[in-house]
Amino acid sequence: xxxxxxxxxxxxxxxxxxxxxxxxxxxxxxxxxxxxxxxxxxxxxxxxxxxxxxxxxxxxxxxxxxxxxxxxxxxxxxxxxxxxxxxxxxxxxxxxxxxxxxxxxxxxxxxxxxxxxxxxxxxxxxxxxxxxxxxxxxxxxxxxxxxxxxxxxxxxxxxxxxxxxxxxxxxxxxxxxxxxxxxxxxxxxxxxxxxxxxxxxxxxxxxxxxxxxxxxxxxxxxxxxxxxxxxxxxxxxxxxxxxxxxxxxxxxxxxxxxxxxxxxxxxxxxxxxxxxxxxxxxxxxxxxxxxxxxxxxxxxxxxxxxxxxxxxxxx
Amino acid sequence: xxxxxxxxxxxxxxxxxxxxxxxxxxxxxxxxxxxxxxxxxxxxxxxxxxxxxxxxxxxxxxxxxxxxxxxxxxxxxxxxxxxxxxxxxxxxxxxxxxxxxxxxxxxxxxxxxxxxxxxxxxxxxxxxxxxxxxxxxxxxxxxxxxxxxxxxxxxxxxxxxxxxxxxxxxxxxxxxxxxxxxxxxxxxxxxxxxxxxxxxxxxxxxxxxxxxxxxxxxxxxxxxxxxxxxxxxxxxxxxxxxxxxxxxxxxxxxxxxxxxxxxxxxxxxxxxxxxxxxxxxxxxxxxxxxxxxxxxxxxxxxxxxxxxxxxxxxxxxxxxxx
Ligand SMILES: Nc1ncnc2c1ncn2[C@@H]1O[C@H](COP(=O)(O)OP(=O)(O)OP(=O)(O)O)[C@@H](O)[C@H]1O
Ligand SMILES: [Mg+2]
Numbered sequence: 001x002x003x004x005x006x007x008x009x010x011x012x013x014x015x016x017x018x019x020x021x022x023x024x025x026x027x028x029x030x031x032x033x034x035x036x037x038x039x040x041x042x043x044x045x046x047x048x049x050x051x052x053x054x055x056x057x058x059x060x061x062x063x064x065x066x067x068x069x070x071x072x073x074x075x076x077x078x079x080x081x082x083x084x085x086x087x088x089x090x091x092x093x094x095x096x097x098x099x100x101x102x103x104x105x106x107x108x109x110x111x112x113x114x115x116x117x118x119x120x121x122x123x124x125x126x127x128x129x130x131x132x133x134x135x136x137x138x139x140x141x142x143x144x145x146x147x148x149x150x151x152x153x154x155x156x157x158x159x160x161x162x163x164x165x166x167x168x169x170x171x172x173x174x175x176x177x178x179x180x181x182x183x184x185x186x187x188x189x190x191x192x193x194x195x196x197x198x199x200x201x202x203x204x205x206x207x208x209x210x211x212x213x214x215x216x217x218x219x220x221x222x223x224x225x226x227x228x229x230x231x232x233x234x235x236x237x238x239x240x241x242x243x244x245x246x247x248x249x250x251x252x253x254x255x256x257x258x259x260x261x262x263x264x265x266x267x268x269x270x271x272x273x274x275x276x277x278x279x280x281x282x283x284x285x286x287x288x289x290x291x292x293x294x295x296x297x298x299x300x301x302x303x304x305x306x307x308x309x310x311x312x313x314x315x
Numbered sequence: 316x317x318x319x320x321x322x323x324x325x326x327x328x329x330x331x332x333x334x335x336x337x338x339x340x341x342x343x344x345x346x347x348x349x350x351x352x353x354x355x356x357x358x359x360x361x362x363x364x365x366x367x368x369x370x371x372x373x374x375x376x377x378x379x380x381x382x383x384x385x386x387x388x389x390x391x392x393x394x395x396x397x398x399x400x401x402x403x404x405x406x407x408x409x410x411x412x413x414x415x416x417x418x419x420x421x422x423x424x425x426x427x428x429x430x431x432x433x434x435x436x437x438x439x440x441x442x443x444x445x446x447x448x449x450x451x452x453x454x455x456x457x458x459x460x461x462x463x464x465x466x467x468x469x470x471x472x473x474x475x476x477x478x479x480x481x482x483x484x485x486x487x488x489x490x491x492x493x494x495x496x497x498x499x500x501x502x503x504x505x506x507x508x509x510x511x512x513x514x515x516x517x518x519x520x521x522x523x524x525x526x527x528x529x530x531x532x533x534x535x536x537x538x539x540x541x542x543x544x545x546x547x548x549x550x551x552x553x554x555x556x557x558x559x560x561x562x563x564x565x566x567x568x569x570x571x572x573x574x575x576x577x578x579x580x581x582x583x584x585x586x587x588x589x590x591x592x593x594x595x596x597x598x599x600x601x602x603x604x605x606x607x608x609x610x611x612x613x614x615x616x617x618x619x620x621x622x623x624x625x626x627x628x629x630x631x632x633x634x635x636x637x
Contacts, residue, residue, distance in 0.1 A: 211417040218370055218412075219432050219483060220405025223397070233422045308422055309467040 001305065004312055008301050012294050019294065023287040024068050027279050028061070037277045038081055055279075077284035082276045087284035090269060097167050097265035098258070100177070102250040104185035109192040109246055114239065116193070117200025122227065124205060132197060139194025144253060148187040148260040155183060165262040184261045188253050192246045199242050200235060207234045237308045244300030248293050318386070319491055319523045320346040320369065325383030327364055327373055329594070336595035339364050340547045341383070343621075348490070351517060351524045353538035353555065355531055355570065359591045360544040362527045366493045369525075370410055371400040388490065406436045409484035413496040415476035419468040425479045426452075426464030432486040451482040456512060474505035481512065488520055495527045510537060531570050535559060543567045546591055546602040549621065553628030563630035566603045601632070609634065 027034050035052035036043065052058050056067060071078065077087035085093075120132035156164040162183055168176035207213065208231060216230040254267035262268075266285060273281035305311045327339040339361045346352045354362050367373045369385055371392065385392040387408065392400070412418040419428060429451055430444035439447065445464065452460035455478040468476055477497060484492060494513060498506035514537050517524050526538055534541055534555065541558045543551040543566065551564040562568040569587045589606040592598065598605055600615035607614070613633055622635035 211412060211414055212420040214372060215412065215418045215480070215483075216420065217372055218404055218410045219435075220401050220403070221431065221435055222401055225431070225435070230420050230423070234420070237422070310421060310469050 001302075001312060004305055005298075005302055008298055012298055015294050016291060019290040020069070020072070020287055023283045023290065024065055026283050026286065027055075027057070034277070034279055038279070072287070077287075078280035080273075080278055080281045082273065082278045083281070087280050090281060091266065091284060091288055094264055094266050094269050096169065097263050098251065098254050098267060100170065101181055101185055101188065101254055101258070101263065101265060102247060104181050105188040105192065105250050106243070106247050108185060108189040109196055109250075110243060112189075113193040113196030114200050116197040117202075118204055118227070118232070118235070120197065120201040121204035121208065124201075129201075133201070136194040136197040136201075139190045140198075142190065144187050144191060145256050145260055147190060148183070148257055151183045151187060152260075165260075167263045167265075180263075184257050184263060187260075188250055188257050191253070192250065196239070196242060196246060200239055203235045203238050204231065207231045210234070233307060237304065240303050240307060241300060244296060244303075247296055251289060251293070317348050318345060319348045319350075319388060320344075320525075321384075321386040322365070322369070323384045323386075325365065325368055325385065326381045327361075327368060328379050328381050330377040330379070331595070333595055337381070338378075338547055338594040339368070340597075342544070342547070342549055344542050344549055344552065346491070346523050346525060349521050349523055350540060351514075351526060351538045353534035353541045354525060354527045354544060355529060355534055355541060356544035357529055357570075357587070357591050359546075359593065361547045362529075362544055363495050365544070366410065366495050366525065366527060369491075369493065370404060370408060371395070371397075372404075402436075405432050405484075405489070406487045407489050408491045408493065409487070409489040410493040410495065411477070411480045411484050411497050413499050415473055415480055415500065416468075418480055419476055421468055424465050424467055425471065425476075426466075429464075429479065429483045429486060432483050436487045447486070448482070451486055452479070455479075455482045455485075455516070456508075457482075472505075473501050474509065477501065477505075477509055478512070481509075481516070485516060485520065485522075489522055491523045491525065492517070493525045493527070496529070497526075498533070499528070499530075513537070531573075543570070546597055547594060548602065548618070548631065550603065550632070551630040552621070553624070553630075557625060557628045561624070561628075563624045563628065563635060564603075564632045565607045565609050567630070569606075 033048075033052075035055065035057055036048045038055075039048045039051050049058075056064055059067075075088065077091075079086050080090050083090050116132050116136070120129045123129045152164050155162045162179055166180060168180045170177040212234075213226060213231055216226045221230070251266075254265055255271050256267070257263070258265040258267040259271055266289065269281065270285045270289075272278070273285065322342060322344050325339055325342040326337060328335050328337045330336075342361065342365055344352075344354075344365075354365065356362055364373065364378075368380060369387070369392065373380060380393060383393070387403070392403070395403070419425065426445060426448050429448040430439075430441070433439045433444040433447050434441070449460045449464055452463055457463050457475055457478050463471070463475075468479075471479065481497075492513075497513065498509050501509060510533060513524070513526075516522075526533070528534060538555055541551075541553065541555050542549055543558070543564065545564075545566050551558060551562070551567045553563075558567060559571070562571050566587075573587065587606060592602065592605075598615070600617055601607070601610075601619050604610045604614040611633075619631045619633050619636070621629035621631050622633075624630050624635055
C-alpha cells in the first residue's frame with residue numbers, strides 16, 4: 001500500500017509540472033499586454049513601462065519563468081495588484097470558506113446521492129425508481145445559479161429563515177456558520193446529487209446481476225448483508241472515483257455560487273481577479289487549486305485501492 | 316431411504332419481449348438422503364433453472380414459478396417466505412456454481428467469504444469463525460490455509476477458488492449440495508481433482524448431492540442415479556448402470572454416443588446434429604422429435620409422459636408406451 005501510494009505520488013509530479021507551466025503562462029496566454037491592461041486606458045507609456053518592469057515582463061521568457069519558479073518554490077506567489085496583500089495571504093484567508101462550502105456540499109451529495117441511487121436500483125422500474133430518476137434528472141438539468149436565486153427568494157425573502165448571503169466563520173458561531181452555508185452548499189450539491197444517484201443506480205443494477213451476489217444469496221446471507229456488504233462495496237469502487245470528480249467540480253462550481261451568495265471564498269477571489277486582471281492572484285489561485293485537485297485525485301486513488309484489492313496489487 | 320427432495324410438475328416462465336415463455340415445463344424428480352443424483356443435458360435444457368428453483372433463486376423478474384411443488388425433507392419450499400428460505404440456504408441446502416472466477420466476491424478475502432456463512436448460520440464470533448474457516452480450507456485441500464484466508468480471489472487459481480466455494484458451501488454441513496457444473500470452467504487435470512474431492516466429501520459428510528453436468532462421462536464416475544433433461548423436461552431417469560446399459564430415450568442414447576469424443580478431449584459439445592430449441596420455440600409433442608433418428612409421425616401427437624422401462628427407470632418416449 002505504501003509503495004502504491006509512492007508510485008502514485010511520483011506519477012502526479014509531471015501533472016503538477018504541467019499545471020504550474022499553465023499557471024505561469026497565464027500572463028502570456030491572455031491576449032493583450034498585461035502591463036497596459038493593468039495600467040488602464042488612461043496610463044502614459046512611462047507608467048506602462050514602469051509596471052512592465054515591476055512585473056519583470058521586460059526580461060526574457062525563460063528568465064521570467066525560472067524566477068517565478070524560484071519564488072513559488074519558496075512560497076512566494078507575489079503581491080496582488082488589486083488587494084493590498086500578498087497572493088498567499090489572499091488565498092489563505094479565503095480557503096476556509098471554500099473548503100467549508102465544498103465539504104458540506106460533498107457530504108450532502110454522498111448522504112443523499114448514494115442511498116437514492118441504491119434505493120432506485122433495488123426498486124428498479126417501479127414508481128420509486130421513476131421518482132428518484134426523475135428528481136436526479138431535474139437536479140442535473142437545473143442551472144446552479146438559478147437554483148441559488150430561487151432558494152434565496154424562497155428561504156430568505158419569502159420565509160425569512162436564512163440569510164441571503166455572507167459568511168460567518170465556524171469559530172464565531174457554528175450555528176450561523178451552518179446557516180450561512182446551507183443554501184450555497186445545497187445549490188452546489190444538487191447537480192452532484194443527481195449525477196451520483198444516477199451513477200450509483202446504474203452501478204448497483206450492474207452489480208446485482210453479478211454471480212457473486214447470487215453466491216451471497218445462495219450462502220443464506222440476509223438481504224441487508226447481500227446488499228449492504230457484498231453489493232455495496234463493489235458499487236463503491238467506481239462511485240468513489242465519481243465522488244472524487246464531484247469534489248473537483250464542487251471547487252470550480254464555487255466560482256458561481258460564491259458570487260451569488262457573496263461568500264468571500266477562493267471562487268469569488270478568482271472571479272474578481274479575472275475581471276480585475278489581477279494576474280498574480282490568477283496565477284496563484286490556479287496553481288493552488290490545481291495542486292489541490294491533483295492531491296485530491298491521489299486521495300481518491302488510495303481510497304480506490306483500499307476498497308478494491310485488485311488495484312492494490314497492480315492488476 | 317427417506318426422501319430429501321421431491322419436485323413435482325415444476326414449471327418456470329420468463330417474461331421476454333416475445334411474451335411469457337416457459338423454460339421449465341413440468342419437471343418432476345426426486346432425491347433421497349445421501350444419494351448422488353446426476354442431472355445431464357445439453358446447454359439450455361433447464362438444469363440450472365431446476366437447481367435455482369430449489370434454492371429459491373430463480374431470477375425474478377423476469378422469471379416466475381408458475382406451477383409445481385418442491386418438498387424438502389417434507390417441507391413445502393415454494394410456500395416459505397424469504398426469511399425462512401434464507402435460513403435454509405447455505406445451512407441445509409448449499410450450492411456451488413460453474414464459474415469460480417465470478418462466483419467469489421472480488422473485494423473480500425476468501426477467509427471472510429467462508430467465515431461469514433458460519434457467523435450468520437451458527438452465530439460464531441469472528442475468531443471462532445475464522446478458525447473454522449481455516450479448518451475447512453484445509454479439509455478441501457488448500458495448502459497453507461492460514462495464509463490463504465487473508466488472500467483475495469484474484470490471487471488464487473481457478474481450482475483453488477472452486478475449493479473455496481466448496482468450503483463455503485459445506486461450512487454448515489448441509490443436507491443437500493447442489494453442484495452446478497462445478498468443473499466445466501477448469502483445466503482437465505483440475506476437473507478430476509475437484510470431482511474426487513466432491514466424492515470424498517460426499518462420503519464423509521453423507522450429504523445428498525445433485526451434480527449438474529453436460530458430461531455423461533463425469534456422471535458415470537460419481538453418481539448413483541441419473542436424470543436426463545431436454546428442452547425444459549425430464550426425458551429419462553434411472554439408476555446409473557441401468558441408464559448406461561439400456562439408454563431408453565433416443566436423446567440419452569445420442570448423448571452416450573458422444574462420450575468417446577469427450578473422453579479424448581476433442582470437444583465438450585455432444586455431437587448430436589442440430590441444437591436444443593429455445594424456450595418458446597418448442598415443437599408440439601416430443602420436443603426431441605425433430606433431431607431424433609427414430610421419429611415417427613405419432614411423436615408429434617402429444618408430449619409423452621415418463622413411461623416405466625424397468626423398476627425405477629423411466630423414459631419419455633412413445634416407444635415405451637405399454
Ligand atoms: N434470466 C433469464 N431470462 C430469460 N430466460 C432465461 C433466463 N435464465 C434462463 N433462461 C432460459 O431458461 C432456459 C434454461 O436455462 P438453464 O440455465 O437452466 O440451462 P442449463 O441447462 O443450465 O444450460 P447450461 O448447460 O448452459 O448451463 C434457457 O434456455 C434460457 O433461455
Ligand atoms: Mg446451467
